[in-house]
Amino acid sequence: MAPFYKRFAENVTQQVNLLHDRAEGECIHRDDLMQMVGDAVTVSTLDALCGPHLLRLNPDFLHDFWVFDRNLQTYLQGIPWLLAPMAYMARKRVLKAVQIWQQHARDNFDDSAIGPDGDDPFWGTSFFRERHDMFLEMDGFDHEAIASEDFGAIWASRNSITAAFWAIFEVYRDPKLLASVRSELEPCIQKDDNGHIHFDINHLLRLPILQAVYAETLRLRMHFYIVRMPDRVDINIRDWIIPRRKVIVALTTVAHMDATAWDTGANNEHRVDQFWAGRFLRYPAGQRTDRSGVEKQTSDATSPTAPTFSTKHVDGAWIPYGGGPRQCPGRHFAKRQILLTTALFVTLFDCDMLGGAENMGEDFSLKGFGGGVSHPVGKVPVRMYARGVSG
Numbered sequence: 001m002a003p004f005y006k007r008f009a010e011n012v013t014q015q016v017n018l019l020h021d022r023a024e025g026e027c028i029h030r031d032d033l034m035q036m037v038g039d040a041v042t043v044s045t046l047d048a049l050c051g052p053h054l055l056r057l058n059p060d061f062l063h064d065f066w067v068f069d070r071n072l073q074t075y076l077q078g079i080p081w082l083l084a085p086m087a088y089m090a091r092k093r094v095l096k097a098v099q100i101w102q103q104h105a106r107d108n109f110d111d112s113a114i115g116p117d118g119d120d121p122f123w124g125t126s127f128f129r130e131r132h133d134m135f136l137e138m139d140g141f142d143h144e145a146i147a148s149e150d151f152g153a154i155w156a157s158r159n160s161i162t163a164a165f166w167a168i169f170e171v172y173r174d175p176k177l178l179a180s181v182r183s184e185l186e187p188c189i190q191k192d193d194n195g196h197i198h199f200d201i202n203h204l205l206r207l208p209i210l211q212a213v214y215a216e217t218l219r220l221r222m223h224f225y226i227v228r229m230p231d232r233v234d235i236n237i238r239d240w241i242i243p244r245r246k247v248i249v250a251l252t253t254v255a256h257m258d259a260t261a262w263d264t265g266a267n268n269e270h271r272v273d274q275f276w277a278g279r280f281l282r283y284p285a286g287q288r289t290d291r292s293g294v295e296k297q298t299s300d301a302t303s304p305t306a307p308t309f310s311t312k313h314v315d316g317a318w319i320p321y322g323g324g325p326r327q328c329p330g331r332h333f334a335k336r337q338i339l340l341t342t343a344l345f346v347t348l349f350d351c352d353m354l355g356g357a358e359n360m361g362e363d364f365s366l367k368g369f370g371g372g373v374s375h376p377v378g379k380v381p382v383r384m385y386a387r388g389v390s391g
């Protein structure tokens with residue numbers, strides 16, 4: 001997946017830098033931070049994943065993608081067409097868009113289009129190209145069925161997009177955490193000849209506080225039903241038997257909100273329903289964290305007094321990606337995507353949230369809950385100011 005990561009990183013870095021150029025000298029006013037982050041990240045993700053033709057041939061795809069996403073429960077509950085025509089039309093259009101893209105790829109691709117990294121501009125990643133051939137060999141798979149399967153894989157990337165929004169939101173609304181994340185990022189900033197900044201993703205993967213923000217965001221915001229059905233033998237989990245051919249459903253939220261499994265601070269001051277990056281940070285003996293989990297932070301992540309990031313101590317309690325052989329295949333990309341997008345926004349912009357939006361909650365309505373990383377209950381209006389950054 002390395003070429004895919006690289007394409008995404010270059011694309012999103014360019015988009016956020018251009019946004020910064022436009023904001024220089026005047027602030028940007030947006031009525032929704034979620035949409036601002038989503039616009040930059042969704043285009044970069046879809047281009048990296050599917051190549052440029054999906055969006056070029058279907059200019060309304062982005063809009064329909066999010067309408068589909070907001071209506072997941074409509075489809076799952078089997079609400080009749082008549083009562084939700086817009087939702088069903090959006091689903092029809094996204095599936096049609098994938099079919100148009102794949103027809104274009106079938107018509108125009110030949111082996112000479114494959115680059116040295118194995119990907120090509122028509123199918124995007126070799127993942128889609130190769131599984132297309134595999135599906136065609138299966139009995140009963142036609143182009144329409146393949147488009148549905150592939151839209152499922154494309155749609156699954158929505159989790160890292162909404163998670164990037166929440167991570168940025170949490171960092172901006174806590175000035176102490178913002179200062180710590182920025183001081184951690186400062187030594188990692190590189191600049192190109194146009195004065196645009198970029199980050200080496202491998203550096204970001206070593207930063208404890210940024211990773212703690214990522215992990216805590218997924219703990220708090222990921223609400224998903226993990227579904228399993230043992231097909232051949234009964235499963236025994238600590239003497240609880242799940243008989244074969246019976247379905248079991250486990251909700252990530254239950255594990256993520258188990259107060260007996262999670263560190264809630266020395267005096268229980270960090271309730272499990274609140275954001276606290278310190279849950280994933282370990283400090284050298286004798287030191288403790290503050291409200292944002294970052295009091296003892298030093299900008300040098302290799303310093304002996306720097307905290308370390310870990311999810312080991314919460315194995316089995318932190319399950320945003322599910323587990324076992326069906327665990328999310330996009331998790332390595334998702335982590336890189338969230339870290340990089342957060343790093344770019346908080347480095348390049350200051351942000352004022354307007355009208356009390358810093359207290360925005362999650363959409364826990366039946367329409368919103370259980371489909372993955374949550375949406376905010378309303379829009380988050382912001383004023384963004386370009387920061388001067390030295391590289």
Ligand code: HEM
Nearest residue numbers: 153156157159160163320321322323326327328329330334
């Ligand atoms: C923060 C981001 C993400 C989270 C929290 C997440 C979470 C999950 C979860 C819980 C599952 C079900 C796993 C299970 O049943 O054990 C899943 C499946 C899946 N995810 Fe993700 N995901 C994320 C990002 C992505 C991205 C970016 C992609 C693609 C680029 C992706 C592609 C998939 C696919 C294709 C499946 C279905 C796998 C299967 O059925 O075998 N995910 N994800």
